[in-house]
Amino acid sequence: MREDNLEETIKNVLQREVSDEVFHIEGLEGRIVTELAGQLPKSSPLEALKRLLAPTRGARLGQLAVIGATAAVFLVLGVFLAGRLPFLEGNPRVTVTPSGNEVLFIMPAIGAQSVTVVGSFNAWEATPLSDENGDGIWTKSISLPPGRYEYAFVIDGRWWGQDPLADEYVRSFGAYNSVRYVGLAGDGA
Amino acid sequence: MRASLEGETEAWGEIVVRYKEAVFGLCLGFLRNRADAEDITHDTFIRAYENLRRYRLEKRFSTWIFTIASNLCRNHLRHRRYHPVISPSDPVSGGLDPAAVVAQEDRWTRVREGLDVLPYGYRAPLILRYYNDLSYREIAEVLSLPEGTVKTRIHRGKVMLKQAIEKDGVIHYERG
Numbered sequence: 001m002r003e004d005n006l007e008e009t010i011k012n013v014l015q016r017e018v019s020d021e022v023f024h025i026e027g028l029e030g031r032i033v034t035e036l037a038g039q040l041p042k043s044s045p046l047e048a049l050k051r052l053l054a055p056t057r058g059a060r061l062g063q064l065a066v067i068g069a070t071a072a073v074f075l076v077l078g079v080f081l082a083g084r085l086p087f088l089e090g091n092p093r094v095t096v097t098p099s100g101n102e103v104l105f106i107m108p109a110i111g112a113q114s115v116t117v118v119g120s121f122n123a124w125e126a127t128p129l130s131d132e133n134g135d136g137i138w139t140k141s142i143s144l145p146p147g148r149y150e151y152a153f154v155i156d157g158r159w160w161g162q163d164p165l166a167d168e169y170v171r172s173f174g175a176y177n178s179v180r181y182v183g184l185a186g187d188g189a
Numbered sequence: 190m191r192a193s194l195e196g197e198t199e200a201w202g203e204i205v206v207r208y209k210e211a212v213f214g215l216c217l218g219f220l221r222n223r224a225d226a227e228d229i230t231h232d233t234f235i236r237a238y239e240n241l242r243r244y245r246l247e248k249r250f251s252t253w254i255f256t257i258a259s260n261l262c263r264n265h266l267r268h269r270r271y272h273p274v275i276s277p278s279d280p281v282s283g284g285l286d287p288a289a290v291v292a293q294e295d296r297w298t299r300v301r302e303g304l305d306v307l308p309y310g311y312r313a314p315l316i317l318r319y320y321n322d323l324s325y326r327e328i329a330e331v332l333s334l335p336e337g338t339v340k341t342r343i344h345r346g347k348v349m350l351k352q353a354i355e356k357d358g359v360i361h362y363e364r365g
Contacts, residue, residue: 014320018214029205
């Protein structure tokens with residue numbers, strides 16, 4: 001058998017095998033989307049505190065007392081250590097890396113006409129993402145100084161607040177925003 | 190809540206639609222077992238979604254997805270006994286004369302059986318080359334091998350398959 005015939009035969013055999021079996025993965029996308037949606041969003045400590053203080057306040061008093069006592073202990077300990085360990089000044093999440101970090105924003109959006117990212121780092125003005133090879137993966141790398149950033153994507157005018165790359169999500173004006181921490185605990189760290 | 194979150198992840202569903210057949214074909218070729226290929230295809234898209242942060246712009250997205258699938262297949266093979274299970278296809282005549290159909294089916298069956306027993310290290314580059322249409326460089330990226338090794342393995346893999354077809358029998362090798 002000639003070399004090109006063999007290559008053609010291998011290709012045909014593999015394609016035939018897949019076409020015979022591919023019906024087994026019909027609807028896979030639906031199952032995956034449902035499974036991923038079942039992974040509840042991480043909420044920020046502020047969100048958690050809001051829930052703690054919300055309507056069922058009476059029932060939460062015991063928990064608040066425990067949290068308050070724990071916080072007091074850590075506060076005293078922190079003040080004590082800060083006097084002896086000079087490098088523990090400020091917020092470690094935002095002060096460790098002095099220079100900017102390249103943060104990759106990436107959003108799958110097949111067939112979209114425009115994808116932008118808006119956030120606290122660009123005063124909520126749209127920064128466009130690009131999909132140069134047309135594979136539906138839109139990307140933009142932005143250099144950001146260490147800090148906490150809220151943002152969302154806008155795909156063809158529609159708000160997409162839950163980026164899978166986010167460190168957490170927050171709700172604002174009825175819609176989700178994503179949050180990234182850039183620095184020690186986030187991108188580029 | 191669930192409906193809203195599904196809305197947020199539905200963009201990923203479009204990615205699954207676009208790449209699922211290519212990933213499934215890769216897994217089927219690597220694992221030679223339909224049920225396992227189905228599971229690993231599913232796991233590949235979940236893993237990719239959870240690891241989007243590790244995606245690097247210099248790689249094509251498809252190459253990145255194939256790398257995840259390839260790694261999952263390799264790990265899976267390490268933990269299961271080797272038992273290829275792919276149903277034989279029904280012959281497709283396509284207007285050919287019956288003798289030609291029989292000859293073609295016979296040749297295809299031998300290639301299929303040859304692929305079943307070809308060591309993994311030789312089979313994987315062949316699948317990526319002839320099913321997924323990747324370049325040598327891309328195959329090297331996906332399998333974390335030097336490009337020269339990829340070329341050698343593809344060449345040797347074809348030699349082994351050719352022997353299997355021409356010797357009128359099935360080749361027997363150790364698992365790779």
